[in-house]
Amino acid sequence: MDQLYKYLVIQLSFVLALTFFGTPCQADIYRYVDADGKVHFTNTPTSSHFSFYMKEGSDTRSLKDVIKYCADLYRLExxxxxxxxxxxxxxxxxxxxxxxxxxxxxxLPETARDMGVRNPFDPEDNIRGGSRYLRLMLDQFNNRLDLALAAYNAGPGAVRRHGGIPPYEETRNYVERVKKYLYEYQIDRESLL
Known part of the structure; x- marks a missing residue:
């Protein structure tokens, strides 16, 4: 009986060890930038200030890798x-x-469908679809960044109808904001946030 007990304990220990140590754990990674500009990362967000950053695990690519891949795929910076x-x-x-x-x-759901996006909340799928749409806007407007960004925000019809950036405050602010971030990311190529 003692031998059977030892055998069961060893087997159970082995199963538990495999359960906890033999399989990789994966979790979502969240980030939060506080008022001082300090970036916090966690896999267990403690407040609503945290937002999804990336999936953890060896079978997923980092957000930066996905951005680079999709940018290269659609000839974007x-x-x-x-x-x-x-x-x-x-x-x-x-x-x-x-x-x-x-x-x-x-x-928008219609744009996502047109770009072949199945899950707009999947970062890789969304970035691929958004990058493809951005490339289409650049192509439609002869690589004129201001017009392509305005079209991304307000739609290509609005840009054509107004013969340029539409007189919408939201769109004008959007174009300037994207260009500001673009400049910052061009200067600091290692930055993602």
Missing amino acids: AALVQAVIKAESDFNAKAVSTKGALGLMQL
Whole structure:
């Protein structure tokens, strides 16, 4: 009986060890920038100030890698994709605007469908779709960044109708904000936030 007991204890210990140490753990990583500009990261957010940053685990790419991959895929500057994400959602993958735009690059559901995005809250899917749409806007407006950004924000029809950046305060501010972030990311190429 003692031998059977020892055998069961060893087997149970082995199963528990495999359960806790043999399989990789994965969690979401969240970030928060406090009033002093200090960036905090955690996998267990303690307040609503934290927003989704990236998935943890060896089978996922970092947000920076996804941005670089999608920027290269659509012949965009990575700093531009980062700047659009910063202006659109402040890197919050779960962001939803009052107009119904979704995810990091704030894609409207129709635009997301047109760009082949299946899950607008999946960072990689959203960045791929948003980058593709940004490339289409640049192509439509002869690589004129101001017009492409205005089209990304207000729609290409509004840009054509007004013969340039529409006279909407939100769109004008958006174009300037993205350009400001673009400049900052171009200077500090290592920065993501």
